[in-house]
Amino acid sequence: xxxxxxxxxxxxxxxxxxxxxxxxxxxxxxxxxxxxxxxxxxxxxxxxxxxxxxxxxxxxxxxxxxxxxxxxxxxxxxxxxxxxxxxxxxxxxxxxxxxxxxxxxxxxxxxxxxxxxxxxxxxxxxxxxxxxxxxxxxxxxxxxxxxxxxxxxxxxxxxxxxxxxxxxxxxxxxxxxxxxxxxxxxxxxxxxxxxxxxxxxxxxxxxxxxxxxxxxxxxxxxxxxxxxxxxxxxxxxxxxxxxxxxxxxxxxxxxxxxxxxxxxxxxxxxxxxxxxxxxxxxxxxxxxxxxxxxxxxxxxxxxxxxxxxxxxxxxxxxxxxxxxxxxxxxxxxxxxxxxxxxxxxxxxxxxxxxxxxxxxxxxxxxxxxxxxxxxxxxxxxxxxxxxxxxxxxxxxxxxx
Amino acid sequence: xxxxxxxxxxxxxxxxxxxxxxxxxxxxxxxxxxxxxxxxxxxxxxxxxxxxxxxxxxxxxxxxxxxxxxxxxxxxxxxxxxxxxxxxxxxxxxxxxxxxxxxxxxxxxxxxxxxxxxxxxxxxxxxxxxxxxxxxxxxxxxxxxxxxxxxxxxxxxxxxxxxxxxxxxxxxxxxxxxxxxxxxxxxxxxxxxxxxxxxxxxxxxxxxxxxxxxxxxxxxxxxxxxxxxxxxxxxxxxxxxxxxxxxxxxxxxxxxxxxxxxxxxxxxxxxxxxxxxxxxxxxxxxxxxxxxxxxxxxxxxxxxxxxxxxxxxxxxxxxxxxxxxxxxxxxxxxxxxxxxxxxxxxxxxxxxxxxxxxxxxxxxxxxxxxxxxxxxxxxxxxxxxxxxxxxxxxxxxxxx
Numbered sequence: 001x002x003x004x005x006x007x008x009x010x011x012x013x014x015x016x017x018x019x020x021x022x023x024x025x026x027x028x029x030x031x032x033x034x035x036x037x038x039x040x041x042x043x044x045x046x047x048x049x050x051x052x053x054x055x056x057x058x059x060x061x062x063x064x065x066x067x068x069x070x071x072x073x074x075x076x077x078x079x080x081x082x083x084x085x086x087x088x089x090x091x092x093x094x095x096x097x098x099x100x101x102x103x104x105x106x107x108x109x110x111x112x113x114x115x116x117x118x119x120x121x122x123x124x125x126x127x128x129x130x131x132x133x134x135x136x137x138x139x140x141x142x143x144x145x146x147x148x149x150x151x152x153x154x155x156x157x158x159x160x161x162x163x164x165x166x167x168x169x170x171x172x173x174x175x176x177x178x179x180x181x182x183x184x185x186x187x188x189x190x191x192x193x194x195x196x197x198x199x200x201x202x203x204x205x206x207x208x209x210x211x212x213x214x215x216x217x218x219x220x221x222x223x224x225x226x227x228x229x230x231x232x233x234x235x236x237x238x239x240x241x242x243x244x245x246x247x248x249x250x251x252x253x254x255x256x257x258x259x260x261x262x263x264x265x266x267x268x269x270x271x272x273x274x275x276x277x278x279x280x281x282x283x284x285x286x287x288x289x290x291x292x293x294x295x296x297x298x299x300x301x302x303x304x305x306x307x308x309x310x311x312x313x314x315x316x317x318x319x320x321x322x323x324x325x326x327x328x329x330x331x332x333x334x335x336x337x338x339x340x341x342x343x344x345x346x347x348x349x350x351x352x353x354x355x356x357x358x359x360x361x362x363x364x365x366x367x368x369x370x371x372x373x374x375x376x377x378x379x380x381x382x383x384x385x386x387x388x389x390x391x392x393x394x395x396x397x398x399x400x
Numbered sequence: 401x402x403x404x405x406x407x408x409x410x411x412x413x414x415x416x417x418x419x420x421x422x423x424x425x426x427x428x429x430x431x432x433x434x435x436x437x438x439x440x441x442x443x444x445x446x447x448x449x450x451x452x453x454x455x456x457x458x459x460x461x462x463x464x465x466x467x468x469x470x471x472x473x474x475x476x477x478x479x480x481x482x483x484x485x486x487x488x489x490x491x492x493x494x495x496x497x498x499x500x501x502x503x504x505x506x507x508x509x510x511x512x513x514x515x516x517x518x519x520x521x522x523x524x525x526x527x528x529x530x531x532x533x534x535x536x537x538x539x540x541x542x543x544x545x546x547x548x549x550x551x552x553x554x555x556x557x558x559x560x561x562x563x564x565x566x567x568x569x570x571x572x573x574x575x576x577x578x579x580x581x582x583x584x585x586x587x588x589x590x591x592x593x594x595x596x597x598x599x600x601x602x603x604x605x606x607x608x609x610x611x612x613x614x615x616x617x618x619x620x621x622x623x624x625x626x627x628x629x630x631x632x633x634x635x636x637x638x639x640x641x642x643x644x645x646x647x648x649x650x651x652x653x654x655x656x657x658x659x660x661x662x663x664x665x666x667x668x669x670x671x672x673x674x675x676x677x678x679x680x681x682x683x684x685x686x687x688x689x690x691x692x693x694x695x696x697x698x699x700x701x702x703x704x705x706x707x708x709x710x711x712x713x714x715x716x717x718x719x720x721x722x723x724x725x726x727x728x729x730x731x732x733x734x735x736x737x738x739x740x741x742x743x744x745x746x747x748x749x750x751x752x753x754x755x756x757x758x759x760x761x762x763x764x765x766x767x768x769x770x771x772x773x774x775x776x777x778x779x780x781x782x783x784x785x786x787x788x789x790x791x792x793x794x795x796x797x798x799x800x
Contacts, residue, residue, distance in 0.1 A: 019543050019685050029610070030542040124540065130686040132540035139539065140524065140532035142430040143419050143706030210429070268692060271671050285419050285703035286530040292668060292690035303685035306543030 002031065002313060003038035005062040007084055008075030009051060012098045012125070013040065015302030016072050017051055027306070031313045038068060041084075059084050063091045070312050072305055073097040082106050089113040089121060096308035098125035098301050104199035108212045111323030120320040122308035127153065127200040130300030131293040132307075133279050137207055138321060144283030146208045150246045150399070153200040155275035155296045156184040156191040157223050157243045161260075162273045165231050165241060171224065183275055183296060193222035194243060194258040201245035204279075205256055208249065211329035219257040219334045226260055230394060233342055233372045236365035239263055240270050244399060253332035261399040262342055268292075335381035339400070344372045344393040356386045374398060402431065402713060403438035405462040407484055408475030409451060412498045412525070413440065415702030416472050417451055427706070431713045438468065441484075459484050463491045470712050472705055473497040482506050489513040489521060496708035498525035498701050504599035508612045511723030520720040522708035527600040528553065530700030531693040532707075533679050537607055538721060544683030546608045549647045550799070553600040555675035555696040556584040556591040557623050557643045561660075562673045565631050565641060571624065583675060583696060593622035594643060594658040601645035604679075605656055608649065611729035619657040619734045626660055630794060633742055633772045636765035639663055640670050644799060653732035661799040662742055668692075735781035739800070744772045744793040756786045774798060 004020070006013050020027065020037050027035045039056050046052055062068055071088045073095055075081045081102050085095050090113060097103065102110075103123045114121035124134050128151070137146070152158050156178050163174040175192065178184035190196045195215070202215040223243050234241050239262040247256040263270050268290040272278035277295025282288050294300035311320055342363070345353060350371035353360050363372035370393060375383070377400075387395070404420070406413050420427065420437050427435045439456050446452055462468055471488045473495055475481045481502050485495050490513060497503065502510075503523045514521035524534045528551070537546070552558050556578050563574040575592065578584035590596045595615070602615040623643050634641050639662040647656040663670045668690040672678035677695025682688050694700035711720055742763070745753060750771035753760050763772035770793060775783070777800075787795070 015685075023543060023545055023685065026545050027543065131689060132536040135540050136532040136536055139711060140535050140704070140707050142710040143423060143427065143703045145423055145426050268671075271668075283703060285415075285423065285699040285706075287694050287697075287700055289531060290690065290692035292692065294687050297687075299685040300687055303543045303683060304540070306685075307540050310542040311539060 002033050002035050003067045004035060004070045004072060004309060005039040005041065005068050006037055006072045006074060007041040007059065007062070008073065009040050009042040009044070009046065010074060010076065011298045012301050012305065013072070013074035014051070015298035016074060016305050019299065019302045019306045027310060030310050035309070035313070038065070059087070063087055068093060069316060070094045070096070070309055072309060073099055073102070074305065075099065076101065078102055078105050085110055086113055089117055089119060092117050092119055094120040094312040096122045096305050096312065098123070098305050100126040100196070100199045100203060104202045104215045107203065107206065108324060108326045112326060115319055115322060118318050120312045120315070121323065122312060122321060123203070124308050125301045125304035127203050128277050128279055128291065128293070129295040129297060130303045131277060131279065131291050131295060132304070133291050134207060136291065137204070137281070141281065141283055141286065144285045146249060146281060146283055148246070148248050148282040149204050149208065149279065150244055150269060151201065151204070151279040152242055152269055152272045152277050153197040153245045153279070153295065154191055154243060155277060156188065157197070158272065158277070159183070159275045160192070161223060161226070161241055161243065164226065164228070165234065168228060168231070170228065171226065192224055194220040197243060197245040198258045201247060201256060201258060205247045205254070206324045209254070209329055210324045212324050212326060213256070213329050213331065217331050219259070221259040223260055225394065227394065229344065229367060229370065230396060232365050232367060233344070233363050234262055236363050237262065237374065238265060241396065242269060242272070244269070246399070248337070253336065254329070255332050255334055255337040257334055257337070259397055261397050263399050267399065336379055338377050338379050339397040340377045341375045341383055342372060342396045342398060343375060343387070344370050344395070345390050346393065347371055349390055352390060356389045402433050402435050403467045404435060404470045404472060404709060405439040405441065405468050406437055406472045406474060407441040407459070407462070408473065409440050409442040409444070409446065410474060410476065411698050412701050412705065413472070413474035414451070415698035416474060416705050419699065419702045419706045427710060430710050435713070438465070459487070463487055468493060469716060470494045470496070470709055472709060473499055473502070474705065475499065476501065478502055478505050485510055486513055489517055489519060492517050492519055494520040494712040496522045496705050496712065498523070498705050500526040500596070500599045500603060504602045504615045507603065507606065508724060508726045512726060515719055515722055518718050520712045520715070521723065522712060522721060523603070524708050525701045525704035527603050528677050528679055528691065528693070529695040529697060530703050531677060531679065531691050531695060532704070533604070533691050534607060536691065537604070537681070541681065541683055541686065544685045546681060546683055547649055548682040549604050549608065549679065550669060551601065551604070551645045551679040552642055552669055552672045552677050553597040553645045553679070553695065554591055554643060555677055556588065557597070558672065558677070559583070559675045560592070561623060561626070561641055561643065564626065564628070565634065568628060568631070570628065571626065592624055594620040597643060597645040598658045601647060601656060601658060605647045606724045609654070609729055610724045612724050612726060613656070613729050613731065617731050619659070621659040623660055625794065627794065629744065629767060629770065630796060632765050632767060633744070633763050634662055636763050637662065637774070638665060641796065642669060642672070644669070646799070648737070653736065654729070655732050655734055655737040657734055657737070659797055661797050663799050667799065736779055738777050738779050739797040740777045741775045741783055742772060742796045742798060743775060743787070744770050744795070745790050746793065747771055749790055752790060756789045
């Protein structure tokens with residue numbers, strides 16, 4: 001019998017508890033021994049629930065128990081998760097977490113602590129929920145130069161954009177629906193302003209570069225400025241509007257941004273709708289790969305956490321993954337990054353657009369008092385300079 | 401400097417040679433040392449090509465060189481690949497192969513030989529070409545009960561069906577096009593009769609069950625009977641026709657078949673077109689996952705082979721994966737498997753259909769001298785019995 005501990009009995013933590021119990025036989029087959037949850041750490045009480053029997057409110061109960069070699073962290077947020085995880089690693093216990101905020105902010109320190117003690121720190125569930133993406137990146141795509149990663153990494157915003165696009169639902173209504181259905185937070189800023197996707201992109205990019213990427217260095221734009229008119233234009237262009245987390249890795253530059261993009265129908269991400277996530281990886285040999293599935297949710301995310309637990313239990317003797325270093329990778333200034341843009345201007349400025357943006361093509365859509373154009377491909381800096389000559393009502397990047 | 405050998409310099413073998421050379425720096429980063437191809441085994445000569453310098457025509461040159469710890473097999477076919485791979489494993493060398501025919505027919509014996517010698521036998525490229533699917537199944541989805549695997553596993557047939565559906569191209573013409581473009585074999589039976597997809601399904605299923613599944617036990621039907629009329633019906637139903645390799649794993653039954661299916665638009669495989677492959681995995685916790693990419697082709701497939709090489713070089717001390725056993729898993733008789741069916745009958749029998757198949761719904765399509773219906777869900781046996789009462793012109797299963 002192998003005993004593990006779960007820190008935090010929220011949505012994901014209770015999902016981990018369930019997965020371990022429901023799939024007991026499966027885990028036994030993979031690990032070679034029965035796995036049980038010996039402790040669940042939470043300050044709340046859950047009277048009458050099965051978890052009650054293993055509930056503890058002092059983290060030291062877990063840290064001081066030599067039977068516990070693997071700890072799951074599903075508290076969310078940086079503190080006290082960081083302190084608890086660090087203590088667990090320093091106590092020689094391996095840790096699996098679903099906490100993207102923690103990994104993006106403190107991953108490098110925790111990896112160093114894990115290396116120091118020869119234990120593992122894994123976080124498959126922190127990006128793409130139940131979708132296997134981090135382990136395939138580090139164990140499968142090792143023969144490729146990864147040139148681009150483009151992800152729909154936030155289910156809440158993808159749901160909102162899907163509703164806005166398909167049913168003409170206004171942003172606020174779609175957000176309220178998502179909240180009512182339980183998958184958007186009451187404080188939705190991290191989702192709708194793109195911070196959640198940004199953290200996940202920082203983790204993906206750190207893993208590929210093997211160098212620490214700071215989320216604060218990634219240009220991030222949310223979906224709050226997207227309007228019904230943008231969807232009219234998108235429809236006229238035969239494209240979808242998606243919040244993309246996009247990293248281009250060139251020999252001499254690494255561009256990364258989170259931003260709404262117009263996505264063309266031949267892009268596999270075009271069809272990723274509702275709360276689903278999709279991650280498109282482009283390697284110089286393998287070409288395009290899509291990883292698609294549930295990027296959030298109790299069972300799916302817990303499945304990925306427990307998958308990490310299984311790997312750590314299968315390799316008790318050492319670090320499974322050595323992570324990235326503490327030194328920060330400086331990203332390239334996005335002013336040099338290049339896209340075409342959908343722009344909207346007041347009707348009276350329509351004639352000025354081709355002068356400011358030579359080669360811009362008018363969007364054939366019936367807009368009230370506005371005109372829309374798609375520019376040629378130009379750098380962010382060129383775009384900003386030329387856009388100053390116009391009264392831009394809205395602009396969305398077009399993904400190549 | 402680490403030296404490897406490649407057996408067979410065809411499309412995939414030359415791709416492996418290229419990947420090792422082009423991505424030298426990437427491999428060095430992952431392996432910790434430079435990787436070079438010391439030998440390429442082929443009976444042909446390649447005068448003036450870079451491979452010429454390392455070409456050998458005697459397998460013993462490879463087997464007897466203690467510097468070679470990892471061998472790549474890309475010859476295709478069961479013999480002499482089987483003999484050479486077995487000898488390499490017995491000589492204590494790890495082997496990576498892209499050869500699905502070999503793995504489906506002899507994998508269990510080769511895994512036993514690898515276990516015996518404490519070396520690795522990996523074959524990621526044998527299913528889904530460049531798509532990471534086998535390693536994610538065995539290392540990521542370990543917390544899930546895998547309940548269904550549905551794949552578009554053969555690029556040639558998917559290309560043919562795409563052309564037939566989108567452009568009304570007749571089967572023979574689409575096949576000739578695929579042959580002219582170099583991705584259909586001159587002897588296309590293995591593709592169009594479904595045998596290639598069947599072998600890949602056997603590998604996937606063996607891996608999930610950890611028991612040997614014999615391809616000969618999988619009911620297999622190709623695409624040669626699909627006609628333009630079927631596509632008219634599919635279009636009227638808003639569905640696509642795909643050659644699916646489908647395995648359903650129930651507690652008390654395992655059904656597996658390769659067959660053309662009608663696929664609904666909400667199925668992620670609906671949008672997998674041309675030569676692309678897609679593998680949909682359903683776990684009891686993670687729900688649906690899609691793995692999508694190039695299922696064939698020189699560089700993509702070679703990328704997966706070299707990914708296996710990297711893993712084997714990272715773990716020189718032991719078997720990376722222990723595979724499945726020698727005992728054969730008996731599959732359930734598909735007569736108990738359940739689907740609905742699209743059926744076509746001569747006009748004069750249209751009235752008899754609802755009597756033979758209560759609840760069957762007429763397909764609203766303009767067909768010449770024919771009528772089409774979609775039956776309710778019923779077992780294969782019930783279907784066969786009832787179909788005998790009619791002159792069925794064609795029938796295609798509908799994927800749930």
